[in-house]
Each structure stands twice: as structure tokens, then as C-alpha cells.
Amino acid sequence: MRKIGLLAIFLSLALVFGTAGIAEANEVEIFSWWTAGGEEDALLELIDVFEENYPEYEVINSAVAGGAGAQAKAVMITRMVGGNPPDSFQVHGGAELMYTYVEPELMRPLNDLLEEWGYMDNFNEEILEMSTHDGNIYSIPLNVHRSNVLWYNVDMLEEHGLEAPESFDEMFEVFDALQNEGVTPLALGDMNRWPALHLFETYLAATLGPENYNALWEGEVGFDHPGVTEALELLDRTIDYVNTDHASLDWQGAAELLVEEQAVFTVMGDWAEGYFRSVDWEPNEDYGWTTVPGTEGNFMVITDTFGLPVGAPNPEGAEAWLETVASVEGQDAFNPVKGSIPARLDADRDQYNVYLQSSMDDFSEDALTPSIAHGSAAPEALMSSFEDVINEFITDRDIETTQEQLDQAASEYF
Amino acid sequence: MKYKTKEKLISVGLLSPTIIGLGIFVYGFIWRTIRISTIDWNNITNMLRGIENFVGLDNFRNIFTSTRFITGLWNNIFFLIFFIIGSLTIGITLSVFLNDKPKGHFIFQNIYLFPMAISFVVTGTVWRWIFAPGTEDFPRGINLLLTNIGLENLRWGWFTSTEGIGLFNFALIAVIVAAIWQFSGYTMAMWLAGLRGIPEQLIEAARIDGASKWQIFSKILFPMQKAITLSAVILLAHIALKAFDLVYVMTGSGPRNVTDIPAVFMFETTFRSNRYSDGAAIALVLLVLVGVLIIPYLVHSFREDS
The missing domain is CATH 3.40.190.10 (Periplasmic binding protein-like II)
Structure with missing residues (x-):
């Protein structure tokens, strides 16, 4: 009995230190609150696209369960305060991003990256505006939900x-x-x-x-x-x-x-x-x-976006992740499964259902x-x-x- | 002399992990909470940058002028009173019956104690289903039961009702019933343990002297169980103040806060509104309330010990 106990302790210690030892520069930690059925499937689709395009990286999916992210947001803030941010994390565009993360200077601007990828003009301007503060874009919008x-x-x-x-x-x-x-x-x-x-x-x-x-x-x-x-x-x-x-x-x-x-x-x-x-x-x-x-x-509009926190352990990996999030391929992999429309205006309409198509039409025209x-x-x-x-x-x-x-x-x- | 020093060292060494742990995680954090309740951390920027402007009692003024907090406080007081009365009454009655060892008492004892093994989250979910009122045409839960047995007139809104007498909101009744269901078995177990320790001869003697069952209970059992009853009251009272999970899962804070309690308000203020200082102030009010209940008890038992 005692031996089994010792073994258990040894194994759990090995697990803790073992995994810490394996952690290498090629891991990218993605934080979100997508854990429910369809949401999680959508996230996994997106991760698949990422790992296909960037085989050198491996995603650690740290999702925290809880409706609308109430718990996840508390965990996220705790990690930020503790100086232990993930490489990239889900955040609602707009006030949540600005007041909680941008104002305390926790985020890196992404304008240069968007220009480098040539994606600057592919997004709905107003949706990008929700991620923008003083001309700096702080997160990449992935999807759009309509609430009215x-x-x-x-x-x-x-x-x-x-x-x-x-x-x-x-x-x-x-x-x-x-x-x-x-x-x-x-x-x-x-x-x-x-x-x-x-x-x-x-x-x-x-x-x-x-x-x-x-x-x-x-x-x-x-x-x-x-x-x-x-x-x-x-x-x-x-x-x-x-x-x-x-x-x-x-x-x-x-x-x-x-x-x-x-x-x-x-x-x-x-x-x-x-x-x-x-x-x-x-x-x-x-x-x-x-x-x-x-x-x-x-x-x-409600938009989920991904940003790059200051002090991310693997910024190159996070940039590659954000490129996937911003790409047509990534947005078209994620959104039809999630049941939301892409933040980009040049996505492939045929992949979306009747409702989403009508929503896409409105999104490109409406205020x-x-x-x-x-x-x-x-x-x-x-x-x-x-x-x-x-x-x-x-x-x-x-x-x-x-x-x-x-x-x-x-x-x-x- | 040498032996004594050694012994002292060992006892200090054995106690120190607990003392350090308690010091940091209980008293250190209480002190930190007091500190936060007096500074200006009602937005995330100040908290993250560690800007600590002393604002005195402003945060307490914020919460005591909030109608939601005041409503919640009264709700919690009513909840506490009725929950304790209900759990004690049912628990003590059950234990007295079971103490006579009727047939199958062992099974019943376990059945009554069983709810305590379930978490408030599960209880809350199930009782939410039971008390969900449904509508006039499509009643649910208890209302559906009442309809089916022809007692439509007794249907009402349960925890969605916004009626009340004075400061007592009727919606609380549903929550109180759920909490009593969960903890009367626990009270029963405490009392039963005490009853088993009362010598049989004592009761026998009273019986021979012609005491009725009620007299045996009120003149012998109840006075002898005073300490246990007091412990049960203290335990139940602090459970009532921390009933966050039950309320949060079962009813939320309800329409016009009819089922809100400060613990739920504290959670939402701190972790949803990011108003950390207001949240700390609410937490301290709760701490004082628990203190009011527990400190006299501790003093009492300390005196008895010495």
C-alpha cells in the first residue's frame, strides 16, 4: 500500500516536471472559453489549419469553461497580473479589449503584422475599428455575431x-x-x-x-x-x-x-x-x-478577436497563430462550424448556411x-x-x- | 532543561507550517482585503499598475448606498433565521424519532443524512427545476403537480415572485426549502450523536416518575444537548452567509434582487464588474457578520475549557 502511495507521488512529480521539461519554444498557448460542443469543434478546426500551415508549432489549447467567458475572463486577468500571459487569447472586440487590456498597456499593436500579411483592407473597417485605439490595432477579429x-x-x-x-x-x-x-x-x-x-x-x-x-x-x-x-x-x-x-x-x-x-x-x-x-x-x-x-x-455586433499580450512566451508562434486567425482559410474553417460569420469580407459564401449568408450580406452593408x-x-x-x-x-x-x-x-x- | 528546550523546539517546528500557512492564507489575506477595501481599485487599470490611492470609507459608502446590497443583506438575514429554525426543527424531530430505534432506523438515518453529501450546485439545479413556475398554460415543476391534482389555486411564482411582507421577499421561501432539505439531515446526525451519549437510566428514571414524552424532551434532552444545538446554530449560520453556490445556481439574484445575497453580489462586483475595492468591502461586511456569530461562541468555549 505504502509503495503504491510512493509510486503515485513519484509519478505525479514526474508528470509535473516532465511536462515542464518538454515545453519548448515551438509550443503556442491559445486561451479561450470555447469548450461547449459546436464552439470547441470550431476551435479545433482552426487549430488544424494552423498546424497544417505552420507544422513547426504545436498548440496548447487552454480553454476555460463557462458561459460567455465569465470565468475565463477572471482567469485571464489573474494570469496577466501574475505576469504569466498565454501566447494569444480570445477577447471581445470593443470596450472589453480597450478598458481591460489596452488601457493598462498589456497588448502589443499589430498594424505592422497586418500590413506585412497584406490583410489590412480585407476586414470590415468598422469591425477593425473596434480593435483600434489611437490608430493602433490591438487584436484580430475572427468572427462576428449579430444580436438584434x-x-x-x-x-x-x-x-x-x-x-x-x-x-x-x-x-x-x-x-x-x-x-x-x-x-x-x-x-x-x-x-x-x-x-x-x-x-x-x-x-x-x-x-x-x-x-x-x-x-x-x-x-x-x-x-x-x-x-x-x-x-x-x-x-x-x-x-x-x-x-x-x-x-x-x-x-x-x-x-x-x-x-x-x-x-x-x-x-x-x-x-x-x-x-x-x-x-x-x-x-x-x-x-x-x-x-x-x-x-x-x-x-x-459582438466580435471575438485574438490579441498578442506583452510578455507572451512565444511571440513568433503567436504571430503565426494570428496570421491563421486573420486568413480567409482560418476564418472559413472556424465560422461555419461556430455558426457565426467571418470578420473578413472576402470569405467563401458557399460554406455558410442560409441564415449566415443573409447575415453576411447585412454585415457588409449595415451600420x-x-x-x-x-x-x-x-x-x-x-x-x-x-x-x-x-x-x-x-x-x-x-x-x-x-x-x-x-x-x-x-x-x-x- | 535540555530535554525541555528540545521538546519546545519540536513543538514549535511541528506547529510552524500551520501557523505560517494560516498566517499567510487567512490572516494575511484578510489584512490584504482590508487594505484593498480602503483604496481605489474599482477599475482594472489601477489594480494592474498597483496604483493605491487611499480613499477611506468611500467603498463602504458605495455599497451601503446600493439598493441591491441592502436588499441582499436583508434577504440573507431572513434566509439565515428561517434556515436555522427549519433545519433545527426538522433535524431534532428526526433525531428524536430515530433515537427510539424504530424498525429500519439505520436506513432512514442514512437517507436523511444523504443530501448533505451532495454539493449545493447539484441541489440548486434540481430545486430550480422543481420550483420553476412555468406559465399559466404551461406550468412546470410543483405548479404542474398542483395542476394535476386539481389545486390550481395554490400555484404561484415561487422564486420568481416579487411579492413580500415588509422586507421579507416570498421568493426566498423556495431557496430556504432547498437549503433546509440539504442540512436538516446534518443537524439530525449531530443531535443523534449527542442523544446516544445520554444514559438510558436517566430517561428510564424520568419515565418512572411519570414524565411525558414532551417533558422528557423539553426538560432533559434539550437542556443536555444545549452545547450541540449551539454548535449546530453556529455551523448553519455560517453556511447561510456563504450560501453563494445555492443561490447562484438555483435562482440567480432574481427579479428586483428578491433572492440576492451579499456573497453573490460580491462575486459579481469583483469578478464581473472588476470593482475590486467594492468587492473587498462587501467581503469584509460578510466577515464581520460571521465574526458576530462565531466570536461569542469561541469566547464561550474558551472560558469553558479553562
């Missing part, structure tokens, strides 16, 4: 002789008609708070328009703007049409209500499409989509607006105070107080 999508159950809508709404007036007419027939019009699952903010921000983009919406996050338009009041009024009206148990569901639970024919619409980012496909729903037959009313021509619920528009501290404010609003429905609270929270940052 109104999903619906095609059969149920047809059954009631209704059509997908294009304006708020139409939307509330459709909602009324459904409610009169005893059907829940809109599914919401805000147990984790952000889905309520997600809904609100799409209304904000609708009432303010992309320019004013984007100006909110520059501090040029205040939250006392009448457009904000209007968005709150719309949200207030909407709550009457939402499933009563919204506080006990997450976003996926809300999407499930559509599949189970318990609700007709839901507002969610296009990762919901991944869920619909996973239950064998067919686009345009089972599920349909349109933009949230008033946001046509407006692409609410981009960053999402606040997903950390692209504002620092995370503001994001969570907004979550709290909107959470209270959903229950108390006090428009005036809520607007004051939003304004006050924002004034700390802009």
Missing part, C-alpha cells in the same frame, strides 16, 4: 395568419393578436440578467438610430436623450407580452419555448440559431428571423453598433450596473427613475 435578431416560430405565425413585423406598431399589433388567442407572444429568459439588457439595447438602437447609439458610448449623447425614454417606454409595453416565468429561464430556455410552441418570438443573438439547428430545426421552415423593428440596416450587454460598448462595470438597473425596471417599470439611474451610472464613465 427577432426569431420566430414559422408554423405558429402562419397558423394565426400573421406575418413577421417590421415596425414597432406592427409588432404590438401582432403581439395583441397572439395574446388574444391565448398565445405568449415573446419569450424572454432573464434569469442571468443580461438577456433583459440585450432586449433593451436593441430597442435603444432602434429609437436612437446607429449614430446616436454609438455616440452614447463616446459620451456625446447623454442618457437623458428622449430616444432613451422612448426605448424604455417600448420595453415597458413589451413586458406585458412576455412569458410570466421569464425570471426562471436562461436565454436557451426562452429559445426552447419557441421549439415547444409555447411562445412565438424571441429576441436573441444569432447564437440562438446554433441552438435551433441542434434540435434539427430548419431555417425558413421551422424558424424564421428578421431584425428587431426599427433596426433594419443596423447590425448590432455597425456595438452591444453593451456583451461588453463591446462600455466597460464591464457599467455593463453590470446597467444589468441591475434594467432588472429592476422589468419589475418596477418606473421609466423616470430608471432613466435617471442609467444616466447616473453612465456619467461615472463618460
Whole structure:
């Protein structure tokens, strides 16, 4: 028994020191929070492309599980503080990148690399703008998700002789008609708070328009703007049409209500499409989509990017990784599997499904607006105070107080 | 003399790893938390650059003016009170019954203790399914059960309810039930262990004197088990203050924070908002609360020992 114990200790020590000994310059550590089914498959596809093009390197995939990266971000910051960064890591473009990593000077600019590869003009300019600070590009956008999508159950809508709404007036007419027939019009699952903010921000983009919406996050338009009041009024009206148990569901639970024919619409980012496909729903037959009313021509964007931290142990390897991330080949390997669209505009359309193709069309034409619920528009501290404010609003429905609270929270940052 | 020095050296040597470990990982970190709660680390840049501007009690002012924190604090107090009362009542009742060694008592003893072996994360997930209210037309969990047995009128929103009396939110009931389910068996085990140590003759004598079962319980068993009951209260109280995992998994902080507790708020403030100093301030308030509960107990047992 004692011998086995000693052996176990010896083996675990050998494992610790052994692997440390093997670590050589050709290993590239990639940090992300892609551990769930489709996400992980997509990441592995991308790693395959990388290892094919750069056989001299070997990827260490350090992914930390947890929805939307809440845990991964905490681990990442700890590693940065401890001076132990990975070679490259996943980060949302926009405020999350800027406030958390660029401002404390933890990132290396990548302009020279993009120019060297000749990829500078292949990206959507506005998406690159989200990775840019003072003219320096700090991360390479890999994929793009859209958040202002109104999903619906095609059969149920047809059954009631209704059509997908294009304006708020139409939307509330459709909602009324459904409610009169005893059907829940809109599914919401805000147990984790952000889905309520997600809904609100799409209304904000609708009432303010992309320019004013984007100006909110520059501090040029205040939250006392009448457009904000209007968005709150719309949200207030909407709550009457939402499933009563919204506080006990997450976003996926809300999407499930559509599949189970318990609700007709839901507002969610296009990762919901991944869920619909996973239950064998067919686009345009089972599920349909349109933009949230008033946001046509407006692409609410969440982008995953990869950057190069200062002090990365293998910067050459990280550069090779970033080249793969930036290449058409890499983006086309990753995105069809992930169910997102590429950040480059010259990707191969045929590899993407019907929904993604329509999203690609909009992406190349629409005005981009960053999402606040997903950390692209504002620092995370503001994001969570907004979550709290909107959470209270959903229950108390006090428009005036809520607007004051939003304004006050924002004034700390802009 | 020489032998004594040697012995002293050995005891110091044996104790030092623990003392150093505790010193660094408990008291050192408490001190660090106190320090962080008084500086300006409410954004990541200051933290990463190590800029430490003293701001006095500003962070405490931040949290005590936050409605979410105040709501959470009251929730936690109500949770603590009802959780302790519930676990003690059920636990003690079970242990008294099992102490009479009814048929199959061994099996029941294990069944009641079993929930304690499960983590709060699992309990939380399962009770979330049970208490998920569903909608009027598509009820779920308990509401579905009530519908099926014809008691539609008893359906309500459980942990999504935003109603309450005064500062007590009804939504907490669901969380309290889950926590009691998990820890009444533990209280039972503690009490049972104590009961087994009470000499049979004592009870026998009381019986001969004509004491009823209730009198035996209230006049003999309960007073004799005072120390154990106190230990159980202390244990349950600190579990209530640290019920982060149960709340986080089962209900989240709920609509208008009806099921929020400071531990959840602390986690979100620190690791989602990157407001480290506010988070440290919340952690210290929790530490003081635990201290209020535990220090009198420690003083008490210290006096008894000496």
C-alpha cells in the first residue's frame, strides 16, 4: 500500500516536471472559453489549419469553461497580473479589449503584422475599428455575431395568419393578436440578467438610430436623450407580452419555448440559431428571423478577436497563430462550424448556411453598433450596473427613475 | 532543561507550517482585503499598475448606498433565521424519532443524512427545476403537480415572485426549502450523536416518575444537548452567509434582487464588474457578520475549557 502511495507521488512529480521539461519554444498557448460542443469543434478546426500551415508549432489549447467567458475572463486577468500571459487569447472586440487590456498597456499593436500579411483592407473597417485605439490595432477579429435578431416560430405565425413585423406598431399589433388567442407572444429568459439588457439595447438602437447609439458610448449623447425614454417606454409595453416565468429561464430556455410552441418570438443573438439547428430545426421552415423593428440596416455586433499580450512566451508562434486567425482559410474553417460569420469580407459564401449568408450580406452593408450587454460598448462595470438597473425596471417599470439611474451610472464613465 | 528546550523546539517546528500557512492564507489575506477595501481599485487599470490611492470609507459608502446590497443583506438575514429554525426543527424531530430505534432506523438515518453529501450546485439545479413556475398554460415543476391534482389555486411564482411582507421577499421561501432539505439531515446526525451519549437510566428514571414524552424532551434532552444545538446554530449560520453556490445556481439574484445575497453580489462586483475595492468591502461586511456569530461562541468555549 505504502509503495503504491510512493509510486503515485513519484509519478505525479514526474508528470509535473516532465511536462515542464518538454515545453519548448515551438509550443503556442491559445486561451479561450470555447469548450461547449459546436464552439470547441470550431476551435479545433482552426487549430488544424494552423498546424497544417505552420507544422513547426504545436498548440496548447487552454480553454476555460463557462458561459460567455465569465470565468475565463477572471482567469485571464489573474494570469496577466501574475505576469504569466498565454501566447494569444480570445477577447471581445470593443470596450472589453480597450478598458481591460489596452488601457493598462498589456497588448502589443499589430498594424505592422497586418500590413506585412497584406490583410489590412480585407476586414470590415468598422469591425477593425473596434480593435483600434489611437490608430493602433490591438487584436484580430475572427468572427462576428449579430444580436438584434427577432426569431420566430414559422408554423405558429402562419397558423394565426400573421406575418413577421417590421415596425414597432406592427409588432404590438401582432403581439395583441397572439395574446388574444391565448398565445405568449415573446419569450424572454432573464434569469442571468443580461438577456433583459440585450432586449433593451436593441430597442435603444432602434429609437436612437446607429449614430446616436454609438455616440452614447463616446459620451456625446447623454442618457437623458428622449430616444432613451422612448426605448424604455417600448420595453415597458413589451413586458406585458412576455412569458410570466421569464425570471426562471436562461436565454436557451426562452429559445426552447419557441421549439415547444409555447411562445412565438424571441429576441436573441444569432447564437440562438446554433441552438435551433441542434434540435434539427430548419431555417425558413421551422424558424424564421428578421431584425428587431426599427433596426433594419443596423447590425448590432459582438466580435471575438485574438490579441498578442506583452510578455507572451512565444511571440513568433503567436504571430503565426494570428496570421491563421486573420486568413480567409482560418476564418472559413472556424465560422461555419461556430455558426457565426467571418470578420473578413472576402470569405467563401458557399460554406455558410442560409441564415449566415443573409447575415453576411447585412454585415457588409449595415451600420455597425456595438452591444453593451456583451461588453463591446462600455466597460464591464457599467455593463453590470446597467444589468441591475434594467432588472429592476422589468419589475418596477418606473421609466423616470430608471432613466435617471442609467444616466447616473453612465456619467461615472463618460 | 535540555530535554525541555528540545521538546519546545519540536513543538514549535511541528506547529510552524500551520501557523505560517494560516498566517499567510487567512490572516494575511484578510489584512490584504482590508487594505484593498480602503483604496481605489474599482477599475482594472489601477489594480494592474498597483496604483493605491487611499480613499477611506468611500467603498463602504458605495455599497451601503446600493439598493441591491441592502436588499441582499436583508434577504440573507431572513434566509439565515428561517434556515436555522427549519433545519433545527426538522433535524431534532428526526433525531428524536430515530433515537427510539424504530424498525429500519439505520436506513432512514442514512437517507436523511444523504443530501448533505451532495454539493449545493447539484441541489440548486434540481430545486430550480422543481420550483420553476412555468406559465399559466404551461406550468412546470410543483405548479404542474398542483395542476394535476386539481389545486390550481395554490400555484404561484415561487422564486420568481416579487411579492413580500415588509422586507421579507416570498421568493426566498423556495431557496430556504432547498437549503433546509440539504442540512436538516446534518443537524439530525449531530443531535443523534449527542442523544446516544445520554444514559438510558436517566430517561428510564424520568419515565418512572411519570414524565411525558414532551417533558422528557423539553426538560432533559434539550437542556443536555444545549452545547450541540449551539454548535449546530453556529455551523448553519455560517453556511447561510456563504450560501453563494445555492443561490447562484438555483435562482440567480432574481427579479428586483428578491433572492440576492451579499456573497453573490460580491462575486459579481469583483469578478464581473472588476470593482475590486467594492468587492473587498462587501467581503469584509460578510466577515464581520460571521465574526458576530462565531466570536461569542469561541469566547464561550474558551472560558469553558479553562
